[in-house]
Amino acid sequence: EPEVTQTPSHQVTQMGQEVILRCVPISNHLYFYWYRQILGQKVEFLVSFYNNEISEKSEIFDDQFSVERPDGSNFTLKIRSTKLEDSAMYFCASSEGYGLADTDTQYFGPGTRLTVL
Amino acid sequence: TQLLEQSPQFLSIQEGENLTVYCNSSSVFSSLQWYRQEPGEGPVLLVTVVTGGEVKKLKRLTFQFGDARKDSSLHITAAQPGDTGLYLCAGAFIRGGANNLFFGTGTRLTVIP
Numbered sequence: 001e002p003e004v005t006q007t008p009s010h011q012v013t014q015m016g017q018e019v020i021l022r023c024v025p026i027s028n029h030l031y032f033y034w035y036r037q038i039l040g041q042k043v044e045f046l047v048s049f050y051n052n053e054i055s056e057k058s059e060i061f062d063d064q065f066s067v068e069r070p071d072g073s074n075f076t077l078k079i080r081s082t083k084l085e086d087s088a089m090y091f092c093a094s095s096e097g098y099g100l101a102d103t104d105t106q107y108f109g110p111g112t113r114l115t116v117l
Numbered sequence: 118t119q120l121l122e123q124s125p126q127f128l129s130i131q132e133g134e135n136l137t138v139y140c141n142s143s144s145v146f147s148s149l150q151w152y153r154q155e156p157g158e159g160p161v162l163l164v165t166v167v168t169g170g171e172v173k174k175l176k177r178l179t180f181q182f183g184d185a186r187k188d189s190s191l192h193i194t195a196a197q198p199g200d201t202g203l204y205l206c207a208g209a210f211i212r213g214g215a216n217n218l219f220f221g222t223g224t225r226l227t228v229i230p
Contacts, residue, residue: 004159035218043160043205043220056217091159095216104148104209104216108159 002026004109006092012115013082021077021112023092032075033093033106034067036060043091049075082116089113120144121208123221130196131229138191138224140206147216149182149189152205154223160205163191196228 005024013019025032034046048055049067066078075094079086093106121142130136140149148167152160164173166182166189173180177200179192189206204224209216 031216033217035220042222043207043218045217045219048217058217089157093218105150105162105165106207106209106216106218107162108152111157111159113157 002028004092004094004107006090006109006112008112009110010113010115012117015084015116016081019079019082019114021079021090021092021114023075023077023109024073025075025092025094026096026107027073029094029096029107031055031095031097031104031106032067032069033095034077035091035093035108036088037091037111038088046077079114082114084116087114087116121206121219121221123204123206123224125224126222127225127227129227129229132197133195136193136196136226138193138204138206138226139188140190140208140221141188142208143187144208144210145186146208146210147186148209149186150207150209150218151180151189151191152207154203154205156203160207163204193226196226198228198230201226201228 007022032049035043037043045058047057047061064080068076089111091111092109095104095106124139150165151163154160164180169184169186171182177194181190206221207218
């Protein structure tokens with residue numbers, strides 16, 4: 001069964017360093033998303049991406065964050081200068097479509113645990 | 118920000134009992150998804166409900182979407198220890214051409230053998 005994959009599973013970095021989190025969405029999906037979950041808190045939306053551009057972003061997704069689809073398979077989240085409060089699980093998700101149908105169901109990857117020291 | 122409230126937050130029951138988890142919001146969603154999340158892992162999809170009043174069954178799990186598409190429930194019949202986990206509801210709200218999911222805080226279920 002197709003699945004979303006993410007690498008690395010765990011990333012440790014120093015405050016102020018740049019990190020890139022990688023995701024491979026399900027191959028026939030067109031919509032891609034990043035979410036984060038701070039330990040003990042709920043999953044929060046960061047950004048959605050379609051047709052090589054951002055569709056929507058939350059207040060969390062400030063200028064320190066960027067997303068890119070550098071090739072036909074990868075979808076990346078870059079944090080330019082990490083802060084302590086960026087420590088969280090980051091989940092990538094993808095969906096086939098959007099709208100009032102099952103095609104907008106989002107499938108999540110296993111996550112990357114980011115620890116900022 | 119769209120707010121989804123789940124209740125109860127914690128639920129501990131004996132094997133064989135029935136239970137219902139509720140997900141409520143003041144917003145209308147285009148669809149609502151239920152996930153189950155294990156510690157340190159990503160949410161795993163259980164079901165998507167789209168139409169107001171829709172009922173979907175997945176073995177011993179029954180999911181219902183409210184008529185007004187603002188609330189949903191998950192009912193588990195004859196709970197088993199393998200049902201133990203964190204159950205999340207997430208509402209899809211179309212903005213900017215893509216659904217953005219808003220998650221509830223989750224219901225942590227423990228089924229005691």
